Amino acid sequence: MPAEMFFAPFALMIFFAFGSSASSSAAVGAATTATGAAASAGLAASTAPPSAAGPAFFAGCPGPVSRLDEQVIDPASLRWISFSHFEADECGALNEWLNVAPQGTPVCSFVGANVSVNDFASRPARAMSNDEVFATGKYRFRFLATPHVPHCWEASLLFEETAATLFSSDLFFHWGNAEPKTTSDVVDRFKQGLVADQQGPFANAYPYTPLTEGTLKRLAALKPRTIALMHGSSFEGDGEKALNDLALAMRDVLGNGAASK
Numbered sequence: 001m002p003a004e005m006f007f008a009p010f011a012l013m014i015f016f017a018f019g020s021s022a023s024s025s026a027a028v029g030a031a032t033t034a035t036g037a038a039a040s041a042g043l044a045a046s047t048a049p050p051s052a053a054g055p056a057f058f059a060g061c062p063g064p065v066s067r068l069d070e071q072v073i074d075p076a077s078l079r080w081i082s083f084s085h086f087e088a089d090e091c092g093a094l095n096e097w098l099n100v101a102p103q104g105t106p107v108c109s110f111v112g113a114n115v116s117v118n119d120f121a122s123r124p125a126r127a128m129s130n131d132e133v134f135a136t137g138k139y140r141f142r143f144l145a146t147p148h149v150p151h152c153w154e155a156s157l158l159f160e161e162t163a164a165t166l167f168s169s170d171l172f173f174h175w176g177n178a179e180p181k182t183t184s185d186v187v188d189r190f191k192q193g194l195v196a197d198q199q200g201p202f203a204n205a206y207p208y209t210p211l212t213e214g215t216l217k218r219l220a221a222l223k224p225r226t227i228a229l230m231h232g233s234s235f236e237g238d239g240e241k242a243l244n245d246l247a248l249a250m251r252d253v254l255g256n257g258a259a260s261k
């Protein structure tokens, strides 16, 4: 999604999973639970000092690095810097992050690394395979290759298994200055925005492909207890139902040739 749309609710859309004090996660808004889930994570095969950890699952719009430096964590302690797909709001500031995190390594899909990231980033990425798990101390992140979900060939998502947190990138996108997290339905918010967007210049942000429904069902089967959105309120509750409902909403709006022409 275009980056410029998201500066106002910025603190709500970033989500991190890096080692820091649990209290610092409050500054991350939507990421509170997700961050707490990964707090104090250690590093697998890391040369970082004991206080450092990772990953951060977002490396978006230029500008956030200094803000986070002030509010959340010393960026120099980041070890892993990950994102869903190669788009400015996802990874446009990747090299800025790498500059301030000398031990940081990009983490992305095999396709992402080989098609774009390794040509763009100042250091090569760790190219992940579908379903590959990496541990950062007590937390385990399952890497999910999700081509074209939410969009882009190289798309991927992360699932933190110990706290059952799904980092969902653009899935469940909803407009407005939303609360950091909610236990209320987020699918209807998404669907309303999608229906409206299909009538305007942002139409067709989400391709509806033969992979879409199966991917969403696969995510639902993970039974996340928290879905950490990039754009909107993070959801706490029955993530399996939310993802199955999301699949229905996307099929209603985008499936069967219904996408805006």
Ligand SMILES: [Fe+2]
Residues within 6 Å of the ligand: 001, 085, 087, 090, 150, 151, 170
């Ligand atoms: Fe996107």
Ligand SMILES: [Fe+2]
Residues within 6 Å of the ligand: 001, 089, 090, 169, 170, 230, 231
């Ligand atoms: Fe996005």
